[in-house]
Amino acid sequence: MKRAAFGHIGFPILLLLPQLVIIAIFFYWPAAYAVQSSFYAQDMFGFTSTFVGLENYTRLAGATNYVNALNFTVIFTVLVTFFSLTIALLLAVKADKVIRGAKTYRTLLMWVYAIAPPVAGLIGVMLFDQSRGNLTQFLASFGYEFRLGVNYWDTASAMIAVSVWKQIPVNFIFFLSGLQAIPRSVREAALIDNRSGTSRFWDITFPLLAPTGFFLLIINITYSLFDTFGIIDTLVKSEPGNNPLTLVYRVYVDGFRGGDLGGSSAQSVVLMILVLILTIVQFRFLERRIHYT
Amino acid sequence: MAQVTLNQVRKVYPNGAEALEPSTFTIPDGELCVLVGPSGCGKSTMLRMVAGLEDITEGEISIGDRIVNDIDPADRNIAMVFQNYALYPHMTVARNMGYGLKNRGMDKGQIAAKVREAAEMLNLTEFLDRRPSQLSGGQRQRVAMGRAIVREPDLFLFDEPLSNLDAKLRNQMRIEIRALQRRLGTTAMYVTHDQVEAMTMADRIIVLSNGHIEQIGTPNEIYEHPASTFVASFMGAPPMNLLEADAAQGRVTLKNGEVVPQASVNGHAGAVTVGIRPEDIMPSPQGDLTLDVDIIEELGAQRLLHGQMGGQAFSVAVPKDQEASTGEMRLALKPNAVHLFDADQGRRLG
Numbered sequence: 001m002k003r004a005a006f007g008h009i010g011f012p013i014l015l016l017l018p019q020l021v022i023i024a025i026f027f028y029w030p031a032a033y034a035v036q037s038s039f040y041a042q043d044m045f046g047f048t049s050t051f052v053g054l055e056n057y058t059r060l061a062g063a064t065n066y067v068n069a070l071n072f073t074v075i076f077t078v079l080v081t082f083f084s085l086t087i088a089l090l091l092a093v094k095a096d097k098v099i100r101g102a103k104t105y106r107t108l109l110m111w112v113y114a115i116a117p118p119v120a121g122l123i124g125v126m127l128f129d130q131s132r133g134n135l136t137q138f139l140a141s142f143g144y145e146f147r148l149g150v151n152y153w154d155t156a157s158a159m160i161a162v163s164v165w166k167q168i169p170v171n172f173i174f175f176l177s178g179l180q181a182i183p184r185s186v187r188e189a190a191l192i193d194n195r196s197g198t199s200r201f202w203d204i205t206f207p208l209l210a211p212t213g214f215f216l217l218i219i220n221i222t223y224s225l226f227d228t229f230g231i232i233d234t235l236v237k238s239e240p241g242n243n244p245l246t247l248v249y250r251v252y253v254d255g256f257r258g259g260d261l262g263g264s265s266a267q268s269v270v271l272m273i274l275v276l277i278l279t280i281v282q283f284r285f286l287e288r289r290i291h292y293t
Numbered sequence: 294m295a296q297v298t299l300n301q302v303r304k305v306y307p308n309g310a311e312a313l314e315p316s317t318f319t320i321p322d323g324e325l326c327v328l329v330g331p332s333g334c335g336k337s338t339m340l341r342m343v344a345g346l347e348d349i350t351e352g353e354i355s356i357g358d359r360i361v362n363d364i365d366p367a368d369r370n371i372a373m374v375f376q377n378y379a380l381y382p383h384m385t386v387a388r389n390m391g392y393g394l395k396n397r398g399m400d401k402g403q404i405a406a407k408v409r410e411a412a413e414m415l416n417l418t419e420f421l422d423r424r425p426s427q428l429s430g431g432q433r434q435r436v437a438m439g440r441a442i443v444r445e446p447d448l449f450l451f452d453e454p455l456s457n458l459d460a461k462l463r464n465q466m467r468i469e470i471r472a473l474q475r476r477l478g479t480t481a482m483y484v485t486h487d488q489v490e491a492m493t494m495a496d497r498i499i500v501l502s503n504g505h506i507e508q509i510g511t512p513n514e515i516y517e518h519p520a521s522t523f524v525a526s527f528m529g530a531p532p533m534n535l536l537e538a539d540a541a542q543g544r545v546t547l548k549n550g551e552v553v554p555q556a557s558v559n560g561h562a563g564a565v566t567v568g569i570r571p572e573d574i575m576p577s578p579q580g581d582l583t584l585d586v587d588i589i590e591e592l593g594a595q596r597l598l599h600g601q602m603g604g605q606a607f608s609v610a611v612p613k614d615q616e617a618s619t620g621e622m623r624l625a626l627k628p629n630a631v632h633l634f635d636a637d638q639g640r641r642l643g
């Protein structure tokens with residue numbers, strides 16, 4: 001590559017400045033502010049704040065509702081990631097085999113992608129509605145009374161189902177393009193080497209999809225942790241009550257509803273550290289990701 | 294070991310394109326049969342139907358004494374070598390070669406022994422633990438060969454296995470593949486569009502054009518008695534000269550009025566095409582034909598004189614020690630140099 005020569009260090013910095021300013025204002029400043037306020041306790045109206053050291057953090061570790069949210073978040077993330085990946089992979093494998101009408105099929109599957117999370121949540125609310133929801137009625141026909149927003153595990157299942165549904169298209173697109181990147185002749189060679197379609201999938205297709213799969217794993221964990229906020233918010237109708245909550249939603253509930261800015265900030269800092277770890281994992285493994293060519 | 298028979302095999306793709314007209318032929322056990330023809334003529338289609346990778350629209354294919362139309366590719370006991378090698382990128386060379394055997398339930402020790410044996414044959418022993426991405430093109434080609442050999446198939450199928458290699462390596466691998474096939478005595482179908490490969494490797498050549506078989510024969514038959522103008526111009530380098538001419542009263546006359554010696558037309562009259570290979574004609578002051586040379590092409594061992602004969606393009610190959618210059622010259626035919634074809638269909642006359 002050709003190296004551009006700048007006479008003075010000032011010029012490149014000038015070019016980078018807009019980007020740096022945006023990052024500083026919208027990312028570092030709030031992050032630094034959150035770190036700072038996590039060491040302070042504020043009164044209800046936000047007029048005074050006192051330095052309390054690590055108290056906000058120790059309080060978190062002891063708070064049952066925080067530990068509950070942490071446990072739920074782990075279960076939620078594992079289930080959403082697992083189901084959205086496996087269902088999308090299954091659909092992609094099927095779509096990859098479709099020859100006639102393939103375009104229509106794929107477009108239909110991708111539409112869901114264009115739906116905003118709160119709207120997805122609203123659709124979920126409608127489906128699981130106490131009196132009119134199609135799914136509620138469907139379950140009622142088996143004698144099960146589904147109570148969204150009242151029964152803890154009913155609400156949790158609805159959250160998981162809607163979150164999975166919303167994430168499938170993204171995974172589907174990536175898996176499908178991953179599948180289509182496998183050369184036809186490699187599959188044909190496998191067809192001659194191995195009679196069983198299932199074992200061909202596990203021996204050839206799956207390993208060749210692994211890089212895509214790993215990338216999606218990280219994306220899906222991040223999604224489950226953070227981007228499901230809108231879905232959860234609509235499903236619990238902003239009334240947390242004793243509903244299941246994820247860590248991110250707790251930050252909002254404690255900070256903006258509970259007025260506990262210090263505790264909320266401490267939770268944010270914990271989440272920031274989590275993101276940092278995920279990012280490091282992603283870079284370390286994705287950078288080394290094997291390119292089979 | 295097996296012979297391969299195609300009986301009225303036809304292929305129409307779902308989009309309605311007829312890639313292969315009904316074709317019938319038999320490849321005897323142990324022969325190497327080359328399918329040759331220009332791009333898009335249906336060579337791969339034919340090979341892929343034999344492999345079971347493509348449905349057979351009509352007709353029957355048998356390998357040995359089994360009709361394989363409804364038999365899974367994995368159960369046909371064939372091995373295929375693809376143009377881009379189609380190695381499994383995530384497996385080592387050893388696993389690539391052993392994968393087919395593993396799926397047949399062979400035990401590990403036996404697989405390892407077979408893989409090692411094939412690797413030795415192909416000089417691949419030191420690469421057994423590498424991935425395909427860590428090999429050169431020629432080495433990958435060998436691995437693909439090895440993967441085919443270890444299966445001890447009834448039939449090898451090659452789809453342009455050498456076309457991604459450079460010229461030198463291609464010549465070397467051509468000889469190796471031929472020798473290997475001879476040694477193993479396994480029947481083989483070999484697709485190429487390179488007529489040199491076809492001539493040098495084949496026991497039998499099938500020339501395809503536009504989805505139909507133009508001619509089946511030994512390399513010698515194809516060269517000496519091309520069945521059509523298509524075969525005549527496709528097989529042989531430099532290609533055969535084809536001249537428009539007229540037959541009347543047992544004589545064949547070129548457009549410039551010169552009579553072509555040796556041409557016996559057996560009562561045929563009207564427009565004909567005269568075929569003369571550049572190497573079957575030589576400069577001679579007493580010659581019957583006149584060539585107006587405008588370009589001389591040096592090829593090392595020989596030179597090619599390109600020019601006009603009776604207003605039509607014509608080339609002559611002369612040995613390098615023979616003087617050549619542009620301008621008019623006389624040419625004489627070597628024995629049995631003239632091929633005659635009818636002008637409409639291009640079929641061979643006599």
Ligand SMILES: Nc1ncnc2c1ncn2[C@@H]1O[C@H](COP(=O)(O)OP(=O)(O)OP(=O)(O)O)[C@@H](O)[C@H]1O
Nearest residue numbers: 306308310312331332333334335336337338339486
């Ligand atoms: N899947 C397909 N659907 C429709 N038509 C096809 C398909 N595959 C091949 N064809 C057509 O069938 C004809 C024969 O194709 P084929 O691949 O057998 O040619 P080929 O002789 O192997 O050519 P090449 O030397 O370029 O590989 C071509 O006209 C091609 O366009």
Ligand SMILES: [Mg+2]
Nearest residue numbers: 336337338452
């Ligand atoms: Mg082909």
